[in-house]
Amino acid sequence: MVGYTIIGAGLAGLSLALELRKLGIDFEVIEHRDYAGGIHNIVPEVRDVINELLREVDVRFTTTAMRIDGTVYAVWRGGYRRLIDNVVVATGFRVMTMPELGIYGDRPAGIYPHHAVLDMLYYGLLPGKNIIIYGDNTYAIYLAEELMKRGVTVKIVSPIKLGAGTLRRAAEVIVGRVRYVKGLGRVEKVLVDNEWVVADTLVISMFKPFNRFPEFRAVGQAVIETYDPGIIIESGRIMARELASKSRDFIVIDSDLPIYPGNRVSRDVRRVIIPCKGCKVIVNDKEYVINGDAAVIDLPDVERVSIRRVVS
Amino acid sequence: MLVVYYDIAIIGSGVVGLFIAYELAHYRVRVIVIDREAEPGFGVSKGHAGVIHVVQPPFNSLRSKLAIEGNKLYDGIAKRLHVRVRRLSTLLVARNPIHLIALPAVWFILNRVYGKHGFRVRVLGPRELRKREPNVKGLGAIEVNNYGVINSFELISQLYNFCTLNGIDFAFNTEVVKVKVLDDGVAILTNRGEYRARYVINAAGLYSADVARMFGDEYRLEFGKGVMLVFWGEQTRNIVAPLQLAPNPKTKGGAIIPTVFGTTIWGPSLSMSDRGDRSVNEADIEILNEKFGGLLRRRDFIPIRAYAGVRPIPEGDDFIITYSKLSKHIIHLVGIESPGLTAAPAIARRVIEMLRDAGAVLTPKDEVREVDPVVMTKSIIEEGGTINADQGEVVCPCMGVTRADIREAIRRGARTLDGIIFRTGLGMGICQGMCLGKAIKVISEELGIDPEKLTKSGGNSWLVTR
Ligand SMILES: Cc1cc2nc3c(=O)[nH]c(=O)nc-3n(C[C@H](O)[C@H](O)[C@H](O)COP(=O)(O)OP(=O)(O)OC[C@H]3O[C@@H](n4cnc5c(N)ncnc54)[C@H](O)[C@@H]3O)c2cc1C
Numbered sequence: 001m002v003g004y005t006i007i008g009a010g011l012a013g014l015s016l017a018l019e020l021r022k023l024g025i026d027f028e029v030i031e032h033r034d035y036a037g038g039i040h041n042i043v044p045e046v047r048d049v050i051n052e053l054l055r056e057v058d059v060r061f062t063t064t065a066m067r068i069d070g071t072v073y074a075v076w077r078g079g080y081r082r083l084i085d086n087v088v089v090a091t092g093f094r095v096m097t098m099p100e101l102g103i104y105g106d107r108p109a110g111i112y113p114h115h116a117v118l119d120m121l122y123y124g125l126l127p128g129k130n131i132i133i134y135g136d137n138t139y140a141i142y143l144a145e146e147l148m149k150r151g152v153t154v155k156i157v158s159p160i161k162l163g164a165g166t167l168r169r170a171a172e173v174i175v176g177r178v179r180y181v182k183g184l185g186r187v188e189k190v191l192v193d194n195e196w197v198v199a200d201t202l203v204i205s206m207f208k209p210f211n212r213f214p215e216f217r218a219v220g221q222a223v224i225e226t227y228d229p230g231i232i233i234e235s236g237r238i239m240a241r242e243l244a245s246k247s248r249d250f251i252v253i254d255s256d257l258p259i260y261p262g263n264r265v266s267r268d269v270r271r272v273i274i275p276c277k278g279c280k281v282i283v284n285d286k287e288y289v290i291n292g293d294a295a296v297i298d299l300p301d302v303e304r305v306s307i308r309r310v311v312s
Numbered sequence: 313m314l315v316v317y318y319d320i321a322i323i324g325s326g327v328v329g330l331f332i333a334y335e336l337a338h339y340r341v342r343v344i345v346i347d348r349e350a351e352p353g354f355g356v357s358k359g360h361a362g363v364i365h366v367v368q369p370p371f372n373s374l375r376s377k378l379a380i381e382g383n384k385l386y387d388g389i390a391k392r393l394h395v396r397v398r399r400l401s402t403l404l405v406a407r408n409p410i411h412l413i414a415l416p417a418v419w420f421i422l423n424r425v426y427g428k429h430g431f432r433v434r435v436l437g438p439r440e441l442r443k444r445e446p447n448v449k450g451l452g453a454i455e456v457n458n459y460g461v462i463n464s465f466e467l468i469s470q471l472y473n474f475c476t477l478n479g480i481d482f483a484f485n486t487e488v489v490k491v492k493v494l495d496d497g498v499a500i501l502t503n504r505g506e507y508r509a510r511y512v513i514n515a516a517g518l519y520s521a522d523v524a525r526m527f528g529d530e531y532r533l534e535f536g537k538g539v540m541l542v543f544w545g546e547q548t549r550n551i552v553a554p555l556q557l558a559p560n561p562k563t564k565g566g567a568i569i570p571t572v573f574g575t576t577i578w579g580p581s582l583s584m585s586d587r588g589d590r591s592v593n594e595a596d597i598e599i600l601n602e603k604f605g606g607l608l609r610r611r612d613f614i615p616i617r618a619y620a621g622v623r624p625i626p627e628g629d630d631f632i633i634t635y636s637k638l639s640k641h642i643i644h645l646v647g648i649e650s651p652g653l654t655a656a657p658a659i660a661r662r663v664i665e666m667l668r669d670a671g672a673v674l675t676p677k678d679e680v681r682e683v684d685p686v687v688m689t690k691s692i693i694e695e696g697g698t699i700n701a702d703q704g705e706v707v708c709p710c711m712g713v714t715r716a717d718i719r720e721a722i723r724r725g726a727r728t729l730d731g732i733i734f735r736t737g738l739g740m741g742i743c744q745g746m747c748l749g750k751a752i753k754v755i756s757e758e759l760g761i762d763p764e765k766l767t768k769s770g771g772n773s774w775l776v777t778r
Contacts, residue, residue: 065709
């Protein structure tokens with residue numbers, strides 16, 4: 001008899017699983033792909049953490065959660081099952097779409113979302129030979145490195161300056177926005193701000209949290225906009241303890257920011273994540289400065305908590 | 313060199329050419345369909361909005377007449393070919409008091425024209441509008457029923473299957489470059505050899521005027537680009553458009569269109585363009601936002617994709633369906649613009665009549681084979697059936713496409729990534745191709761080719777390398 005079904009064997013899903021195991025709660029982890037790690041598969045330090053987690057947690061690979069009309073199923077080679085409750089979504093970021101990013105032009109072959117390229121690498125394929133990666137984050141950088149190792153030319157285009165030192169190899173970085181793609185059969189060139197850059201491939205590495213099964217609770221990048229592995233792991237731990245909590249006492253949070261795991265948290269757990277990059281917040285009367293893109297905060301043991309963003 | 317002889321050659325395997333082939337598949341004639349693209353329906357028929365229209369202005373045009381006839385034929389065809397059609401209404405929404413005052417007059421005019429053909433027209437007050445379309449902002453609306461939306465990819469695929477099942481030949485990647493009219497027919501020269509046919513039907517879409525010119529017949533075409541923006545999820549239950557009292561060419565046409573896939577289309581727009589230009593520009597999207605954004609209460613929908621199609625617009629802005637000046641053995645279909653999808657079944661019937669009038673002997677076959685419905689794995693699961701290993705290997709989680717579905721699409725003629733996408737919906741969801749890496753691997757395996765050889769849609773549209 002399985003307790004919880006965790007959808008996704010990335011950092012979030014596996015962290016949740018490990019914590020549930022420690023708390024003695026049954027679960028299964030299902031994973032659509034035939035490998036674990038998701039977006040962190042090619043991030044060396046995190047990959048180590050994932051390998052560690054995989055020693056503790058079993059994963060059912062090639063097992064996919066999908067919605068058919070209103071119902072969610074887990075489907076695997078030769079069978080399926082309805083997912084009704086006790087499900088946690090850990091499917092990570094989605095890639096932003098071309099209209100969301102304001103990228104216009106033709107739609108030739110050679111425009112790929114980040115995750116498609118991760119799979120190609122896993123299967124020994126390359127998306128092209130002269131690649132532009134459009135991304136403002138570390139995943140874009142790791143992908144660039146991984147592709148360069150295989151001898152292809154890579155340029156990163158980022159709307160913001162990428163932190164110095166994060167680039168260990170010399171991928172060229174162009175600060176700007178991708179605006180337009182030209183190409184009849186295959187990508188031929190890409191307009192970055194006002195300059196055309198010749199390329200045969202455009203990889204989109206811009207992300208958004210997305211819970212594809214909103215009837216279920218979620219962990220990690222499916223709900224939190226963070227690039228910090230520590231925060232992702234912590235979201236799994238918090239969720240595990242929320243799920244394990246037997247107490248009926250809750251803390252009700254009144255907040256002008258989205259709070260993870262929600263605005264009603266268990267009084268035994270009393271821990272939340274506030275995703276708000278570089279923000280200053282007041283929790284009841286205590287002031288916190290969020291250094292990264294999110295912060296883990298322990299709440300006082302009271303019935304109501306107010307969280308306010310300080311706008312200076 | 314080998315020359316193959318046919319009774320009838322159709323140039324173009326768009327929705328129009330396919331419907332003609334479908335009709336001819338019922339008779340004892342040898343037919344070939346020739347297309348320069350890699351698969352059926354990769355021309356104009358690839359980039360439209362999928363709406364089954366009703367009456368078209370101007371009301372006395374051939375376009376309007378054939379659209380009305382086509383509309384009425386669709387339910388029967390869809391049932392026979394197992395293609396999803398959803399019937400719905402179009403609501404023309406009044407957004408200001410002047411529109412509201414004008415509603416009865418608009419109703420009066422439309423009702424006279426539409427009513428004559430059996431299409432119902434009604435005025436909806438604010439409360440009724442709210443009830444019918446909770447997400448639409450407006451003071452009232454005119455409702456016209458009998459519209460439809462169709463899975464046009466499924467339509468193309470099933471028409472093609474019906475044709476191949478009933479002995480129609482197809483030549484893809486084959487471009488007609490020259491023709492010679494002979495005593496007993498026409499020699500059709502292509503980049504891949506010569507075909508001979510006693511009758512030729514020019515259903516070449518954007519290239520119909522060029523093909524006509526090969527026979528010495530002159531037509532002028534202009535090209536009108538239409539951009540469509542696709543959103544994840546359903547915004548309205550019916551087709552919704554702002555009521556326009558004075559036509560504004562810049563914002564002509566288009567609507568908020570619920571699709572059979574559960575997504576929503578805004579568009580199409582209309583702007584003059586080149587034949588080869590399927591680019592989407594910021595200005596196109598701005599026009600769509602301006603036109604449709606204000607009609608909705610909830611606007612937190614995620615735009616997932618924008619695409620463009622090009623219409624061939626003939627002089628006089630009406631379909632040209634005619635014999636060549638050279639011979640009644642040659643039939644031109646020039647400028648099959650919107651609503652060509654709607655009109656296609658009726659156009660095909662008209663072409664059959666024209667062939668008969670030109671002396672073609674069309675004897676019905678004793679037996680015609682019917683196509684099976686396409687059964688996707690997800691519908692087996694929905695109905696509680698058992699699935700095998702390949703039916704359980706999901707390739708695209710968003711749209712629920714499995715390895716078995718890909719294999720079936722290939723069995724039904726898909727040879728390219730777009731061919732798979734059109735037949736299965738793969739990658740058309742909110743993930744917009746996050747599954748493509750795996751999909752490319754699985755499709756290549758199922759086609760038995762190296763992934764480097766797989767293309768998006770033929771030609772230079774290669775997908776991966778090593
Ligand atoms: C933006 C847009 C939106 C639309 N929306 C709707 C709608 O909602 N409802 C509706 O009813 N209609 C709509 N239409 C119109 C409809 O799409 C077209 O009328 C219809 O698809 C035309 O089909 P066709 O077979 O004539 O042309 P095509 O699909 O273009 O077929 C012609 C074929 O001929 C082939 N060909 C051309 N030249 C040669 C050659 N020399 N040798 C070999 N092959 C050749 C081409 O490759 C092509 O496949 C829309 C059109 C556009 C552009």
